[in-house]
Amino acid sequence: MPVPIICPLCKGRLADLVQRCPRCGGDLSSLVKLRDFANRRFNAGLRMAKAGRWEEAEEAMIAALTIDPTDTEAKQVLEKIRQKSAGRKRRKRPAPTRERGSKGTHDLE
Numbered sequence: 001m002p003v004p005i006i007c008p009l010c011k012g013r014l015a016d017l018v019q020r021c022p023r024c025g026g027d028l029s030s031l032v033k034l035r036d037f038a039n040r041r042f043n044a045g046l047r048m049a050k051a052g053r054w055e056e057a058e059e060a061m062i063a064a065l066t067i068d069p070t071d072t073e074a075k076q077v078l079e080k081i082r083q084k085s086a087g088r089k090r091r092k093r094p095a096p097t098r099e100r101g102s103k104g105t106h107d108l109e
């Protein structure tokens with residue numbers, strides 16, 4: 001799904017993230033680098049998730065989303081990672097002990 005890219009200089013929509021804005025001629029190379037970094041974090045997150053390293057995967061996805069909060073794909077993956085890691089933690093926990101009633105309930109059993 002193509003995400004619209006807004007030039008920070010002229011606020012014009014760009015079809016693609018390019019080094020130089022075709023509308024205002026502004027230098028967007030830092031934006032390209034940032035997007036590239038976000039993509040790398042996203043890919044690293046996917047790899048970590050496949051390896052079952054949920055904490056690292058989550059960190060990488062959060063980093064990608066911090067750079068590009070409009071990345072819905074990263075959001076979906078992060079959601080899955082959190083579900084998986086939560087499930088893992090739940091399974092690790094020992095069986096829940098019985099809830100403690102108020103004093104005196106033992107007499108009723």
Ligand SMILES: [Zn+2]
Binds near residue numbers: 010012022
């Ligand atoms: Zn521009």
